[in-house]
Amino acid sequence: MHPHLTKISEEVESGKTPAPVTTREFLSWFGAQRRGHYIVRYIRRELKKARLRTMPDFESNYIDAPLQLTGAHDSEDDTISTQPETVEVPAVEGDDVSIDMPAANSDWVRRDPTYRLSKLGPANQKVISVTPNGTLEEVVGILLLKNFSQLPVMTNEREVKGVITWASIGSRLALSRPPGSWARDFMEPHHEIRSTFSIFDAIPVVVHHQYVLVRGDDNRITGIITASDLSGQFRLLAEPFLLLGEIENLLRGLIADRFSASDLTDVRDPSDSARQIHGPDDLAFGEYQRLLEKPDRWKQFGLAIDRVSFCRDLDNIRRIRNDVMHFDPEGVLQVELDSLRDFKTFLGQVQSIISPRR
Numbered sequence: 001m002h003p004h005l006t007k008i009s010e011e012v013e014s015g016k017t018p019a020p021v022t023t024r025e026f027l028s029w030f031g032a033q034r035r036g037h038y039i040v041r042y043i044r045r046e047l048k049k050a051r052l053r054t055m056p057d058f059e060s061n062y063i064d065a066p067l068q069l070t071g072a073h074d075s076e077d078d079t080i081s082t083q084p085e086t087v088e089v090p091a092v093e094g095d096d097v098s099i100d101m102p103a104a105n106s107d108w109v110r111r112d113p114t115y116r117l118s119k120l121g122p123a124n125q126k127v128i129s130v131t132p133n134g135t136l137e138e139v140v141g142i143l144l145l146k147n148f149s150q151l152p153v154m155t156n157e158r159e160v161k162g163v164i165t166w167a168s169i170g171s172r173l174a175l176s177r178p179p180g181s182w183a184r185d186f187m188e189p190h191h192e193i194r195s196t197f198s199i200f201d202a203i204p205v206v207v208h209h210q211y212v213l214v215r216g217d218d219n220r221i222t223g224i225i226t227a228s229d230l231s232g233q234f235r236l237l238a239e240p241f242l243l244l245g246e247i248e249n250l251l252r253g254l255i256a257d258r259f260s261a262s263d264l265t266d267v268r269d270p271s272d273s274a275r276q277i278h279g280p281d282d283l284a285f286g287e288y289q290r291l292l293e294k295p296d297r298w299k300q301f302g303l304a305i306d307r308v309s310f311c312r313d314l315d316n317i318r319r320i321r322n323d324v325m326h327f328d329p330e331g332v333l334q335v336e337l338d339s340l341r342d343f344k345t346f347l348g349q350v351q352s353i354i355s356p357r358r
Contacts, residue, residue, distance in 0.1 A: 004029045005050035005069075012052065012071045020066040023058055033333055035059055036323045047072070060116055062124040117202055118195040120233065123214040123223040129154040132161050132184035139164055139183050149226065150211050153187045157220045160213060162187030195222060199233075206230050240324045240332050243340040247317060250347035251288050252280035254354075258301055259291070267291040285321055289314050303350065317343055 001009070008018045024033075030046070032039040040059055047053060053072040054061070061067055117123045129152040130139055142151055143166065153161045161184065168188045192213035193202050205212045206227055216222040255264075256279060265277040267290040276282065283291070289311060291297055298307040320336045332340075 001049050002029065002046045005046055005052060008069050009050040009052055009071075012069070018069050020068045023061045023063050023065060023067055026054070026058055026067050038323070056118075060114075060119055062119055062121070065118075065124060115199045116195065117193065117197055117199055117214055117225065118216070118222075120199065120223075120225065120229070122225045122229040123195055125223050127152060127154075127157075127213070127221050127224050130164075130183045131155060132182065132187075134183040136169075136181055136183070136186060139186065140169070150224075152190060152213060152221070152224070153183050154221065160190050160192065160221060163190040163211075163213075164188075165210075192221070203230065240320070240337060240340060243337075243344050244317075244321050244324060246344050247340065247347060248285065250344070250351055253351060254301070254347070255280040255283075255288065255291070259297070263297070263300075264291065285318050289318060302354070313339075313343055 011018050027033060027035065027039070027043075030039060030043055032043075035058070043058065051072050052069050055068045055070055056065075058067055128142065128146065128148075130142065132153055132155065134153075139151055142148065143164075150163050150165045152163050155161060164183060164187045169186050172186055190213060191205055191209045191211070192215050193205060195214050195216045202212055202225060206225060211224055211226045213221050214223045214225060259280075261278055264280060264283055264287075267283070267287050268275060268277055269284065269287065280288075292301060292307070292314065293311050295307065303310070316339055320332065320340060323336075324332060
């Protein structure tokens with residue numbers, strides 16, 4: 001059993017309440033920085049062995065929000081196998097070893113399938129606001145200083161009276177209404193959504209109103225999500241997919257000009273022998289790697305660079321690709337994104353330098 005979980009399990013059994021930890025710290029116990037598919041499965045197995053669970057679930061909780069570990073009853077355990085077969089989880093950067101963990105034969109882990117607002121950073125940041133009795137000068141000062149487009153009007157962290165925007169200020173002044181000197185004279189009805197809602201439920205609200213306030217389980221306003229936040233989030237999610245698409249297209253172009261359909265068929269997964277291979281488009285990513293790992297095929301590939309180094313980088317891209325395909329609102333690590341960018345740039349340079357062999 002994992003040493004941290006062993007200690008906590010003993011505390012729970014003795015009737016003590018373990019001190020809460022952040023999700024980030026909890027992940028660090030397992031040498032992880034983010035909640036990729038493989039590390040999540042490994043952690044769930046360790047929790048099952050320790051008869052523990054996290055409240056809220058560590059996979060859906062915000063990365064810097066607190067987690068409480070408690071005892072788990074049999075009915076609450078994840079339905080997973082404990083067969084001794086193992087798979088290797090790639091080591092987190094800076095680690096010297098990989099994690100060997102049990103691999104499921106036919107397991108399915110119960111988890112929340114929804115990508116909820118509670119997992120986003122802006123939904124978990126203190127909201128700057130003014131009271132209804134705040135002055136217009138105070139409002140304008142905050143909007144300018146913070147480069148905000150909207151400012152909530154609140155009496156406390158649970159009660160929202162409205163929101164002030166540049167449009168609400170301008171429209172009231174432009175219509176020659178007697179301008180009041182208080183925030184309440186310039187506010188309009190606000191828009192909010194529960195933190196338990198899907199990220200995608202928030203999109204139409206944010207697109208229409210340019211923002212949405214987020215209300216947590218304890219009824220507090222826990223954050224505000226703007227159109228700019230959504231743009232940044234979807235760039236974080238989309239860039240790895242686009243980079244991987246370019247990398248695969250570049251690889252296919254290089255392979256297509258140097259190998260026949262017969263060459264490609266030779267590296268087809270033996271367990272999928274019925275699949276027809278007519279060109280590189282019919283190969284899986286791992287089959288590109290299998291093709292280029294062979295010294296004789298590498299000579300045929302014709303790149304005057306070290307085969308082992310190239311294949312090692314290609315294997316790294318394959319591992320990142322496998323993780324990216326298990327969509328996660330946190331995106332990939334910066335070091336992984338840099339690896340995708342660098343490898344795409346390298347392949348682009350190769351393509352521009354080497355003339356295709358006809």
